[in-house]
Amino acid sequence: MGELAAFMILSLVTLIPAVVVVTSSNIVRAALSLVPTFLGVTGLYVMLQAEFVAGIQVLIYAGAITVLILFVIMLTEGGTGVRTRQLNDQVPLGAMAAVWLAFVLIVIFTRTGWPTAAGVLPAYNVVAVGNAFLSDYVLIFEVTSVVLLVSLVGAIVIARRED
Amino acid sequence: MPWLIELLKAIGLAVVIFTFLAVVAAMLGVYLERKISGWIQARLGPKHIGPQGLLQTVADTVKLLQKEHITPRHADALIFNVAPVIVAVAALLDWVVIPFGKLGDRVLVVRDINIGVLYFAAMASVTVVGIIAGGWSSNNKYALLGGLRSASQMISYEIPLALGILWAAMVAGTLSTVGIVDAQVRQGSWFMFKLPSPIGWFGLPFGILASLTFLTAATAEVNRVPFDLPEAESELVAGYFAEYTGMRFALFQLGEYGEMFGMAAVATIMFFGGWTEPHLQPYMWLLVTLGCLVVAAVILTTGLRQTLLVRPILMLAGLGLLLSLVMFFGTRAGLSQVLPSLMWFLAKMFALVFFLMWMRWTYPRLRLDQLLTLSWKVLLPLGLLNLLATGFVLTVWGR
Amino acid sequence: MQVGLTSYLIVAALLFCLGLYGVLTRRNAVAILMGIELMLNAANINLVAFNRFVAPAAVAGQVFALVIITLAACEAAVGLALVMAAYRSLETIQVDEINLMKW
Numbered sequence: 001m002g003e004l005a006a007f008m009i010l011s012l013v014t015l016i017p018a019v020v021v022v023t024s025s026n027i028v029r030a031a032l033s034l035v036p037t038f039l040g041v042t043g044l045y046v047m048l049q050a051e052f053v054a055g056i057q058v059l060i061y062a063g064a065i066t067v068l069i070l071f072v073i074m075l076t077e078g079g080t081g082v083r084t085r086q087l088n089d090q091v092p093l094g095a096m097a098a099v100w101l102a103f104v105l106i107v108i109f110t111r112t113g114w115p116t117a118a119g120v121l122p123a124y125n126v127v128a129v130g131n132a133f134l135s136d137y138v139l140i141f142e143v144t145s146v147v148l149l150v151s152l153v154g155a156i157v158i159a160r161r162e163d
Numbered sequence: 164m165p166w167l168i169e170l171l172k173a174i175g176l177a178v179v180i181f182t183f184l185a186v187v188a189a190m191l192g193v194y195l196e197r198k199i200s201g202w203i204q205a206r207l208g209p210k211h212i213g214p215q216g217l218l219q220t221v222a223d224t225v226k227l228l229q230k231e232h233i234t235p236r237h238a239d240a241l242i243f244n245v246a247p248v249i250v251a252v253a254a255l256l257d258w259v260v261i262p263f264g265k266l267g268d269r270v271l272v273v274r275d276i277n278i279g280v281l282y283f284a285a286m287a288s289v290t291v292v293g294i295i296a297g298g299w300s301s302n303n304k305y306a307l308l309g310g311l312r313s314a315s316q317m318i319s320y321e322i323p324l325a326l327g328i329l330w331a332a333m334v335a336g337t338l339s340t341v342g343i344v345d346a347q348v349r350q351g352s353w354f355m356f357k358l359p360s361p362i363g364w365f366g367l368p369f370g371i372l373a374s375l376t377f378l379t380a381a382t383a384e385v386n387r388v389p390f391d392l393p394e395a396e397s398e399l400v401a402g403y404f405a406e407y408t409g410m411r412f413a414l415f416q417l418g419e420y421g422e423m424f425g426m427a428a429v430a431t432i433m434f435f436g437g438w439t440e441p442h443l444q445p446y447m448w449l450l451v452t453l454g455c456l457v458v459a460a461v462i463l464t465t466g467l468r469q470t471l472l473v474r475p476i477l478m479l480a481g482l483g484l485l486l487s488l489v490m491f492f493g494t495r496a497g498l499s500q501v502l503p504s505l506m507w508f509l510a511k512m513f514a515l516v517f518f519l520m521w522m523r524w525t526y527p528r529l530r531l532d533q534l535l536t537l538s539w540k541v542l543l544p545l546g547l548l549n550l551l552a553t554g555f556v557l558t559v560w561g562r
Numbered sequence: 563m564q565v566g567l568t569s570y571l572i573v574a575a576l577l578f579c580l581g582l583y584g585v586l587t588r589r590n591a592v593a594i595l596m597g598i599e600l601m602l603n604a605a606n607i608n609l610v611a612f613n614r615f616v617a618p619a620a621v622a623g624q625v626f627a628l629v630i631i632t633l634a635a636c637e638a639a640v641g642l643a644l645v646m647a648a649y650r651s652l653e654t655i656q657v658d659e660i661n662l663m664k665w
Binding site: 005060086100109125132136158 | 577615627
């Protein structure tokens, strides 16, 4: 009962601001609505017993990416954030595509018999995640760090003002 | 319904923490700040309301409660009203993982979650969203500039901050705040001075480097001088909260001081042994006593007495004298725990808060480019190298 | 009542479709990036949910979710740098006005 209630609340906290993100005509409000969405997703991670992912989600998404997005909005839109038209001509098409995809996905998800296993997650899964990163997935780890470095350098080079 | 009881318990604890922090962090914090700034600038500070001005902040709060809430014209009212709440709530949520001490076998902490310090860093990083939202929604160029500066500053300093947290977590082998203190209990000294057993005192440079990096980044993260560009009074009026009045302004203050005390608390936990009592030999405590006596004697007998500037030093020497005398007799008597652990935690935390305030009223503000240079070209490489070196040392000689 | 795998998948699907709608209908390049972030989050929910319900003993899903979060941060940094560069040379970030290459 409690789990279901928590799940419903968290889903609403995730989805309602997400609707604001994609429909609001005020771009700053849209960007700020990302925060409750990300926090709702964090709650879902906690319910799924992925505490470490939840912590990183708040740190990176809510704390860094949202702020970066707000920063760029304020540097580009003259700080006002209000433009006459935020939506393009594809609204009916986009809505159709989204609704259709949602329909198909939900039908598929509900009809498929997922092979659920009854095991339990490692109790202290930060250690498990760390061990997995440095043993089975060490290549992914290394490649990700190279990607991080490349994007750091790339972002600086692209954003730098040409003198 | 156990989940309902859990929820009620959580809400009750939140209310308790909120009142505690509103009283301690904001009221005492503001009072201390004004007193210490007074001493450092050779003034007296608040003096009239209550004994030694102790009730000044209470009076200020009552005044703020009566003030009208003004929402600027053409401001985004919804965001404008929500922003201070985000800042205050994020700062208060920091405190969930802070262990205050030990009562018997029970650790005084709201929740000892297994990602403790990561949770702390995450909550600290949410504050900036409130700040930038408040800055933008005020519809004021100074507030907007303050918000933007704050965003660039906090994103830059989050990385050295996280490196400091990572250092402590790596040495302790856990992210839990209680676990980190326990690891320091096991090795018998603070992480600032000593690493786990085979390395011991050779870990001194690593620990000092890590704690200095963390403290510098923490000062910048809570927007205090010398890193207070977001609210630089002389150029930006009051920065991101220039347009706020009444209780909303007070909420920003509460957030700022709650965050500062939180940073001091987490630094205490990670580098200064948390609630543990320092274990020194009795003669060491006697040496500390003598040191404090010498400092006090020098100040009192020379011309230094005339300057108000030495007052905080004199006060510290007095406190140190008292503490070390108590500890000397306590350890002589063979007590294993002379003073309660809660007192040690608060003493260490307030010492760090004092340090932060001392810094604030001593150093001039940095320029924005100096600020970012310090983060990206000094603290970040230092933190990374320190992390690498400590990891290397721990793997080769330790474990 | 237990909340099963399907519930999480449905929430993730809805979030993904909202993100898709945002990407398809927005004119502002930053808003398109926001849509992409929503879609990445939806994918992450799926990964973590599969981890919890299908293979709890391994933490592969969480590892992938962490990698995706890292890559999302990279993507945001580079994407926003591109937006800044475009704004500097064209003075607009509305994607339908950025049409220099269009014949």
